[in-house]
Amino acid sequence: MPELPEVETMVRGIRPHVAGKIIRTVSECRCPCKPISITPTVRTMQRRAREQTITSVDRLAKRVVLHLSSGDAFVIEPRMTGLMLLADPPSTEHLRICWTLSDGESESKLWFWDRRGLGTVRLYRPAEFDELRTVKLGPDALTIDREEWTQRLQKTNRAIKVAMLDQKIVAGIGNLYASEILHLSGISPFTLCSSLTETEIDRLHDAVRQILSDAIRYEGSTLSDGTYRNALNKAGGYQNEHRVYARAEELCPTCQETPIQRVVQAQRSTFYCPICQSSPPESA
Structure with a gap:
C-alpha cells in the first residue's frame, strides 16, 4: 500500500538517524516467506557498499533512496507491504535486509521489512540511477506543474x-x-x-x-x-x-x-x- 505520502514519511523518519553514517554490513535476514527481489546479490551489495557513507536519504516517487559516497544508490521500493524501520519490526520473520551502520562510536540498524514479499531492493550505479529517474519515471506528483x-x-x-x-x-x-x-x-x-x-x-x-x-x-x-x-x-x-x-x-x-x-x-x-x-x- 505505501504510496508517496507513506514513503515520504519513511524517508523523513529514517533520515536523521541514517544520513552521514557509514555502512558496516549489508545482510539478508533469514525469512521463511516468499523472497523479495534483490539486485545485485547481497554479497555484491556488501562488497560495493561496505565502508561507504550514506550521504543523503531521499524519495524517488514511491521509492526510498540511500545515496552513497561512492555515487551508488540503494533504491528500496516497498510496494504493497514493505516498511523501512529503525526499531520494533511488526514481526521478525518478515525482516528482509539489514544495514548495520556506524557513526564512529556506536552501531545501529536499518531494516527493510516486507510481509508479502513484493518489495524490491536494488543497488544502482550512477548511470543506472539516472536512467531510472529521468527515463523510467515521470515527474514527481508534488513538483509537476x-x-x-x-x-x-x-x-x-x-x-x-x-x-x-x-x-x-x-x-x-x-x-x-x-x-x-x-x-x-x-x-x-x-x-x-x-x-x-x-x-x-x-x-x-x-x-x-x-x-x-x-x-x-x-x-x-x-x-x-x-x-x-x-x-x-x-x-x-x-x-x-x-x-x-x-x-x-x-x-x-x-x-x-x-x-x-x-x-x-x-x-x-x-x-x-x-x-x-x-x-x-x-x-x-
Whole structure:
C-alpha cells in the first residue's frame, strides 16, 4: 500500500538517524516467506557498499533512496507491504535486509521489512540511477506543474483514474490517493484525459498538492490490515481523513446525499460520488 505520502514519511523518519553514517554490513535476514527481489546479490551489495557513507536519504516517487559516497544508490521500493524501520519490526520473520551502520562510536540498524514479499531492493550505479529517474519515471506528483500535467494528460485517451496510476505520466500517485484526489477536484474517475478542460486540470493539480501534503502531515494512511507503520513502528493518521477510499455505501461527505460507490478500473478499486463527480460510466 505505501504510496508517496507513506514513503515520504519513511524517508523523513529514517533520515536523521541514517544520513552521514557509514555502512558496516549489508545482510539478508533469514525469512521463511516468499523472497523479495534483490539486485545485485547481497554479497555484491556488501562488497560495493561496505565502508561507504550514506550521504543523503531521499524519495524517488514511491521509492526510498540511500545515496552513497561512492555515487551508488540503494533504491528500496516497498510496494504493497514493505516498511523501512529503525526499531520494533511488526514481526521478525518478515525482516528482509539489514544495514548495520556506524557513526564512529556506536552501531545501529536499518531494516527493510516486507510481509508479502513484493518489495524490491536494488543497488544502482550512477548511470543506472539516472536512467531510472529521468527515463523510467515521470515527474514527481508534488513538483509537476500545470503545464506539464496538461501536456502529459493530452497524450492519452485513458480514463483519468487509470492514467493517474501510470508512473511514467506522473510518479508517486497510487490507487488510494487517486480516488481521494479526484473526489476533492470534483472530477469523475471515468473522464477521458483528452476531454479534460483547463479548469478541471487546474483543480486536479491543486487537489494533488493538497491531498498528498495533508497525508504527509498526518504521516500516511494505516488501513484496516494495519500493515503500514512509520519508521518507529507507529500508525499513520490520514486514514481518518479519507473522503471516499474504502467508504463504499457511506454518505458522501461533500453532498451528504449520495452513498459512495465502488467500481473496478484496470483491476483496481475506485471509490467516488456519482453526484459530486458526475459523468456517465460509459465514457470509461
